[in-house]
Amino acid sequence: MYLYPVWVRLWHLLNAILIVILIVTGAVMQYAGSENPLLMAAFAGASRWHIIAAIILTISYLGFVIGNAVSGNCTYYRINEKNLFSDMGKQLKYFLWGIFRHEKQPFPVTVDNKFNPLQKVTYLLIMYFALPLLIISGLVLMIPDMTLIKLFGQGTYIVIDVLHIILGLLISLFLIIHIYSCTIGPKPTSLFRGIITGFYGGDE
């Protein structure tokens, strides 16, 4: 079944490359210090590439938001508020228990329902909460003499700084879970193949 249109796949590929660059360069900057001379040596390059990737990511993110709104791709993120927690519980139970007993996925992938409830909530939080905040906080860090600091004091800056680091770490955790959860399909490679070719390899 054809699940991922070309623009989504292209955006996803670009987003993946940029996020990996941002995580790697962010980690270099985060953990660099005298105890890590190699990371210290890579610091300047990491800082430069972090900024370059961040600017491209900001543009690509705007493209994603517009693309989602225009193409109707956003409908896949719509959550069923009524049974949200019970649905998420079902999905979680499957990941932690059912999968080992070869149970059927509680929310099988269909053309109309690409994402399970856990995915929907996570993607929504990541794409419409964490990422915008990460971009905004990153912009503040990038331009430290912003009027915002002058108006609200350095305390604001510290909050923004910590927020940026924590959100970056959360997105890094998300990436690990995201990649691993993509091995849970008809075959471990089905979802990876899907996001490259656009076709998903059948029901489970």
Add this chain to the structure above:
Amino acid sequence: MILLKLRSLLPVFFLLSVSSSYGSVKENVLLQDTISYVSPFAETNKGCFKCHSLKRFEYTDEVSGRQKRGLMLPRMILGKQQFYKSNHKSFSCTDCHSHDFAIYPHPEELKSELHFYCLDCHGGDPAYAKFKFEEIEYEYRKSVHYGLEEKGFTCWNCHDPHSYRIVARNSKSLTEIVAYDNSICMNCHSNKKTFELFSDHNMVNFKRIHKWLPRQKVHFKSVRCIECHGTLGKNILVPHYIVSSDNAVRECMECHSDKPVAMSSLLRNNSNFESAEPLIDEAGLSGIKIIGPNRYRLIDDLSLKIFTALLAIIGIHILIRIIKK
């Protein structure tokens, strides 16, 4: 009083000389455009400035009575405005220089007039005790600059008495302090001719050598060279122990942390400085945050633990999936 003491102790006088390049750089960072100060020796000094503020000078030969013209050596050119803004603005030129300089042309023997250095006037005097000149000297003697003395390096190279003014102690503007103090370093370190007077090394391009430093321009505007290239003495306000480039601070957390120790000199306010307490007061630095991302050890440690835990969970998940296949 100190001048009288000096006159009696050191009946030697030194040559009036000043680097015009120093003046021009420092002039750019001055916040005031006008001089409000009127020296009691303005009239007396006028005679010196008449020639020593110009590239070309003219005087009447007292023997022949003829007009003579000449080109002033660049190092002899003195910025009048800078002098009247400097620490020594209240001085008469002949407080430090021989009265015989009133003779034109100046007698040949005056060319060997000895210079006064900082400690010659300020050392051991209770009036200057708060500046801790002796400790400054002690720190300076550990500095890489002290090693250049055999090539003629002196306090004057950074603190020309004709133009130097204390900014770090008097200014409330960090930007002004940074710009002024960095201009002192740049006078040699971005001027090949001056640099090569004292060093056998090739002058490095300071932008290139600081390539590793993120947001270089912001750093250069916000911190002084000596924050990273100097080690602060216990009781003095400004580091005079300049370390070799290999030993300069490269650790971001020296500034970007809860205790920006490397910036303690710059951040210390005047009231703290006047106190008898040691100036490196870590407690006093607590809570000061530096603009720019800080590093938080707690986040570092916690994040590594969370990542390790996540990878362990995934590992176990994979293992069970394989077993239950």
